Amino acid sequence: MSKLKIMSEEEKGEMLKYLEERFGLKKELFEDYVFVKSGRKIWITNRDVVDKNFSGLNVEAVGMLFLRWEKKKERIKLTTNGAQMFGMHATKNVVEVSEGKVHDVLCGLNLYDIECDAEDGYVILKYKEHILGIGLKQGRFIKNLIPKARRIKKL
Amino acid sequence: MTHKINVPRLFRERYRRILGDEVKTLVEYCLKPLRKSIRINTLKIEREKCLRMLEAKGWELKPVPWYENGFWVENRNEEQLGNTLEHFMGYFYVQEASSMIPPVVLQPEEGDFVLDLAAAPGSKTTQMAEMMRNKGCIVANDIQIQRIKILRFNLEKLGVINAVVTRMDGRRFIKFRERFDKVLLDAPCSSEGIMRKDWKAFSRWNIRFIKEMARLQKRLIDAAAVTLKRGDVLVYSTCTMAPEENEAVVDYAVRKHGLVVEKVKVRGLKARHGILEWEGQEFDKSVKNCLRIWPQDNNSEGFFVARLRKE
Ligand SMILES: C[S@@+](CC[C@H](N)C(=O)[O-])C[C@H]1O[C@@H](n2cnc3c(N)ncnc32)[C@H](O)[C@@H]1O
Numbered sequence: 189m190s191k192l193k194i195m196s197e198e199e200k201g202e203m204l205k206y207l208e209e210r211f212g213l214k215k216e217l218f219e220d221y222v223f224v225k226s227g228r229k230i231w232i233t234n235r236d237v238v239d240k241n242f243s244g245l246n247v248e249a250v251g252m253l254f255l256r257w258e259k260k261k262e263r264i265k266l267t268t269n270g271a272q273m274f275g276m277h278a279t280k281n282v283v284e285v286s287e288g289k290v291h292d293v294l295c296g297l298n299l300y301d302i303e304c305d306a307e308d309g310y311v312i313l314k315y316k317e318h319i320l321g322i323g324l325k326q327g328r329f330i331k332n333l334i335p336k337a338r339r340i341k342k343l
Numbered sequence: 344m345t346h347k348i349n350v351p352r353l354f355r356e357r358y359r360r361i362l363g364d365e366v367k368t369l370v371e372y373c374l375k376p377l378r379k380s381i382r383i384n385t386l387k388i389e390r391e392k393c394l395r396m397l398e399a400k401g402w403e404l405k406p407v408p409w410y411e412n413g414f415w416v417e418n419r420n421e422e423q424l425g426n427t428l429e430h431f432m433g434y435f436y437v438q439e440a441s442s443m444i445p446p447v448v449l450q451p452e453e454g455d456f457v458l459d460l461a462a463a464p465g466s467k468t469t470q471m472a473e474m475m476r477n478k479g480c481i482v483a484n485d486i487q488i489q490r491i492k493i494l495r496f497n498l499e500k501l502g503v504i505n506a507v508v509t510r511m512d513g514r515r516f517i518k519f520r521e522r523f524d525k526v527l528l529d530a531p532c533s534s535e536g537i538m539r540k541d542w543k544a545f546s547r548w549n550i551r552f553i554k555e556m557a558r559l560q561k562r563l564i565d566a567a568a569v570t571l572k573r574g575d576v577l578v579y580s581t582c583t584m585a586p587e588e589n590e591a592v593v594d595y596a597v598r599k600h601g602l603v604v605e606k607v608k609v610r611g612l613k614a615r616h617g618i619l620e621w622e623g624q625e626f627d628k629s630v631k632n633c634l635r636i637w638p639q640d641n642n643s644e645g646f647f648v649a650r651l652r653k654e
Contacts (some may be wrong), residue, residue: 202596211488221504226499232504233504233505233507234477234478234480234504234505236454236478236480236505237504237507239478240456240480240507240509241522242482244518244519245482245507245509245511245519246509246510246511247507247508247509248491248495248508248509248510249498249506249507249508250507250508251496251503251504251505251506251507252498252499252502252503252504253499267499269499269500272387272432272433272502273502290428294428294431315428318432320431320432337496338431338433338500339431340425340426340427340430341422341425341426341606
């Protein structure tokens with residue numbers, strides 16, 4: 189992580205606008221957090237972290253990888269961990285995974301023949317109150333975007 | 344259940360000098376498989392709620408007395424622990440019960456600037472983040488790139504946002520004088536205490552390696568002592584029983600840096616005092632205040648923990 193800077197208010201405002209438009213996540217949810225930018229990667233951390241002295245340290249990561257920023261709005265992607273942190277507050281583009289399908293999702297399988305009122309694009313996958321991660325919806329198909337390393341083994 | 348493993352004769356002889364005949368019990372425990380334990384991650388779920396979910400699956404959970412979120416799981420194996428929704432969600436982390444002790448002894452607080460000098464794979468970093476409720480800041484350092492990947496993965500999965508991961512030789516922190524409020528040095532060691540997880544390790548066991556580790560540990564504790572602020576606390580821990588890597592390193596830090604070994608009491612933990620003499624070398628009397636945790640004491644991994652204050 190070479191160049192690392194705190195996101196400007198303007199950039200943060202743009203990001204929060206996206207999160208509100210796409211998932212109905214209110215900007216107040218993010219008031220206590222600080223976002224750090226490195227290339228297209230955005231990391232979330234707390235306020236205490238930013239005023240600490242890191243001079244001379246070889247920093248690889250700050251806080252949690254939260255979102256991948258893209259010029260094209262429809263390509264901006266919240267991470268699995270970011271979704272798990274805030275997804276319970278989302279009010280739209282949330283897809284409920286049925287009891288019968290949840291194991292498949294945890295194993296990384298895609299979802300077919302899904303009927304829901306979510307728009308195409310990135311959606312939050314949810315089972316009961318548990319936020320599983322992010323999927324990419326195209327019509328009735330949802331591509332599973334849970335990272336390989338997170339998936340559980342097929343039983 | 345015991346296994347056909349050759350426990351080196353020198354290993355028995357060394358610990359006979361400390362334990363006398365009890366060394367038989369030590370060897371017996373070294374060959375017993377380890378109880379499984381988990382730590383519920385309250386950064387992502389309330390403890391009671393997670394307990395209810397796991398108990399509904401038929402898990403038998405027994406509290407680890409020294410850490411309120413620690414539980415032994417009596418009737419599940421490692422694979423069964425891993426392949427669950429709760430594990431996927433990061434609601435719990437598989438962590439050996441004795442590995443929960445060093446953070447309990449350090450007691451990091453919400454606003455602290457903490458250094459975890461040898462942090463990967465992050466069992467103790469994630470536990471400290473939970474104790475600090477994601478406030479303050481932990482610098483989680485390690486030297487090995489592959490292990491740092493796992494560290495980062497675990498931090499993120501468990502919802503830790505107050506950690507800054509660095510990749511450096513821990514010895515280099517000697518340049519950053521009096522920077523941190525608390526330091527954990529969970530040192531690389533010969534790992535005798537975890538042979539219960541990996542019996543093959545006995546075939547690699549040798550004194551040369553212990554001596555080599557002890558040299559590295561002294562350099563790391565030099566750095567830890569220098570980068571700690573005055574008045575604050577450093578915890579030194581290992582998962583080995585070798586006095587060269589334990590009491591001798593603490594004794595060195597006391598003499599070289601004037602650190603004071605504090606008395607510690609850990610709830611429900613059976614531990615012995617640090618020893619005061621090894622192979623003709625006498626240690627400072629305060630070294631007695633260290634915790635020496637043999638595998639047979641709590642049916643856990645072997646561990647060593649010392650709480651040191653910089654006055
Ligand atoms: C006992 S393990 C740490 C376990 C960790 N504290 C936990 O609870 O998950 C020791 C670690 O020290 C690291 N290490 C070895 N030499 C080091 C050095 N010179 N500086 C920093 N870290 C080092 C190893 O890569 C290893 O990850």
